[in-house]
Amino acid sequence: xSLMQNEVYxxxxxxxxxxGLFAGFYAGMRTAKTQIIESLDQVGGQVTTxxxxxxxxxxGGYAGIKGxxxxxxxxxxxxxxxxxxxxxxxxxxxFPEGDFYRxxxxxxxxxxxxxxxxxxxxxxxxxxxxxxxxETIENKHLFYTLPKIETxxxxxxxxxxxxxxxxxxxxxxxxxxxxxxxxxxxNEFRGMEHSVNQLLDSNVKVLTPYLINSVExxxxxxxxxxxxxxxxVVEQYQYDxxxxxxxxxxxxxxxxxxxxxxxxxxxxxxxxxxxxxNLKNVYAIGDGIEYDGKLRxxxxxxxxxxxxxxxxxxxxxxxxxxPLHSTAMFK
Numbered sequence: 127x128s129l130m131q132n133e134v135y136x137x138x139x140x141x142x143x144x145x146g147l148f149a150g151f152y153a154g155m156r157t158a159k160t161q162i163i164e165s166l167d168q169v170g171g172q173v174t175t176x177x178x179x180x181x182x183x184x185x186g187g188y189a190g191i192k193g194x195x196x197x198x199x200x201x202x203x204x205x206x207x208x209x210x211x212x213x214x215x216x217x218x219x220x221f222p223e224g225d226f227y228r229x230x231x232x233x234x235x236x237x238x239x240x241x242x243x244x245x246x247x248x249x250x251x252x253x254x255x256x257x258x259x260x261e262t263i264e265n266k267h268l269f270y271t272l273p274k275i276e277t278x279x280x281x282x283x284x285x286x287x288x289x290x291x292x293x294x295x296x297x298x299x300x301x302x303x304x305x306x307x308x309x310x311x312x313n314e315f316r317g318m319e320h321s322v323n324q325l326l327d328s329n330v331k332v333l334t335p336y337l338i339n340s341v342e343x344x345x346x347x348x349x350x351x352x353x354x355x356x357x358x359v360v361e362q363y364q365y366d367x368x369x370x371x372x373x374x375x376x377x378x379x380x381x382x383x384x385x386x387x388x389x390x391x392x393x394x395x396x397x398x399x400x401x402x403x404n405l406k407n408v409y410a411i412g413d414g415i416e417y418d419g420k421l422r423x424x425x426x427x428x429x430x431x432x433x434x435x436x437x438x439x440x441x442x443x444x445x446x447x448x449p450l451h452s453t454a455m456f457k
Contacts, residue, residue: 133236133237134159134226134236134237134238134239135159135160135161135236135237135238135239136153136158136159136160136238136239136240136438136442137153137158137159137160137161137238137239137240137241137242137435137438138160138161138162138163138227138229138236138238138240138241138242139153139160139161139162139163139241139242139244140163140217140220140241140242140243140244140245141162141163141164141171141243141244141245141246141412141414142162142163142164142166142169142170142171142211142213142244143169143170143171143172143173143244143246143412143413144170144171144173144196144197144200144412144424144427144428145171145244145246145411145412145413145424145427145428145430145431146162146164146171146242146244146411146412146431147162147169147197147200147201147203147204148200148203148204148427148428148431148432149242149244149411149430149431149432149434149435150162150204150207150209150211151200151203151204151206151207151209152431152432152435153207153209153435154204154206154207154208154209155207155449155452155455156435156436156439156449157208158435158438158439158442160208160209160210161209161210161211161212161236161238162204162209162210162211162212163212163215163217163229163231164211164212164213164214164215165214165215165216165217166213166214167213167214168213169197169200169201169211169213170193170194170197170200170201171246172246172247172413173193173194173196173197173424174193174194174197175271175374176271176291176374177193177272177291177294178192178193178194178197178271178272179192179193179194179272179275179298180192180193180294180298181193182196182424184423184424184425185424185425185428186425206456212231212233215231215232215233216231216232217229217230217231218230218231218232220241222405223237225239226238226239227239227240227241227407227408229241239407239438239442240407240408240409240438240441240442241407241408241409242401242409242410242411242431242434242435242438243395243403243408243409243410243411243414243415244410244411244412244414244427244431245410245412245414246412246413246414247413247414252270252271252370252372252373252374253270253370253372253373253374254270254370254372255268255286255338255341255370257338257340257341260341262343263341263343263348267343267347267348267366267367267368268341268348268367268368268370269367269368269369269370270369270370270371272295272298272369273367273369275298275299275302278299278302278303278367279302279303280303280304281303281304281366281367282303282304282305282307282347282364282365282366282367283299283303283305283306283307283365283366283367283368283369284306284307284308284309284348284350284363284365284367284368284369285299285306285307285308285309285368285369285371286308286309286310286338286368286369286370286371286372287308287309287310287370287371287372287373288310288311288312288314288315288316288317289315289316289317289371289373290316290317290318290321291371291373292308292310292317292371293308293315293317293321293322293324293325294321295369295371296308296325296328296330297321297324297325297328297330300328300329300330305331306329306330306331307330307331307332307333307363307365308325308330308331308332308333309333309334309336309338309352310332310333310334310335310336311334311335311336311337311355312334312335312355313334313335333352335354335355336352336353336354336355337352337353337354337355338350338351338352338370339351339352339353339360340360341368344364346366347364347365347366348364348365348366348367348368349362349363349364350362350363350364350365350368351363387403387404394414394415394416395410395414395415395416396415396416396417397409397410397411397415397416397417398417399417400433400434400437401415401430401433401434401437402434402437407438407441407442409434409437409438410434411427411430411431411433411434412427412430413427415430436448436449
């Protein structure tokens with residue numbers, strides 16, 4: 127692993143979710159040499175990972191926009207400025223080195239003058255079925271996140287899970303797939319009452335309380351063995367595709383390895399009103415932070431990013447002029 131000595135950034139943003147992308151755009155507007163490092167192979171964070179097809183209503187300027195379209199718009203915006211986005215690269219460690227921080231990743235090392243942590247809840251890994259040998263059908267017939275809607279048109283689809291996301295997926299597919307079945311291990315769903323009522327009033331077939339006992343490929347379909355809780359008989363059902371939504375396990379390795387002030391109960395970075403952590407020139411924004419009055423909304427994160435960037439630019443370049451209006455920068 128080599129240190130690219132010439133690669134010195136003003137700002138390194140860890141995480142390419144909505145908070146990180148907009149912070150990157152604003153940093154680019156301020157002409158800061160900026161890199162965004164993202165462990166996933168695509169930008170968007172939770173929006174891309176958890177609800178790409180759901181409609182977002184609580185962001186200013188949109189009466190409603192699909193998550194995937196919202197992220198696409200954000201990505202186009204950040205591409206307007208000179209910001210380097212590094213995907214499929216995980217930050218292993220960050221440590222001080224004189225007036226800089228050294229960023230150690232799976233791809234190498236760079237140096238930076240300031241850091242903005244936009245890690246959200248960390249890297250997301252789906253809770254997988256505890257059945258061996260399913261790797262060959264993952265992302266073909268078995269999915270842990272919602273695939274593109276058009277690939278499910280006219281198919282017989284099963285959704286496993288009992289929370290809001292599983293219910294939302296089942297309802298979303300009702301008018302798309304040939305048939306939709308939701309499988310849950312309990313009689314009662316964990317989703318919001320309104321969503322559960324919608325589900326029960328829909329044409330989605332509900333199978334409760336059932337556990338998935340086996341999944342096998344069978345003549346282009348999936349043969350799914352379901353066992354009713356408390357019984358030994360395994361019933362076989364045929365589906366084209368199975369979407370498992372048992373939630374995600376998040377890990378924030380930066381928290382584990384760093385001497386940052388952390389809210390121990392919620393495992394969040396503690397910041398002040400300027401988004402500063404307890405470390406010099408290290409800031410944090412988005413869902414992974416805690417301060418008095420914090421709201422976990424995308425709209426809130428859009429204010430936190432520019433706040434952090436502005437403080438960094440004041441510290442690094444005190445004689446540099448403040449921000450211009452964006453209308454004067456893009457023609």
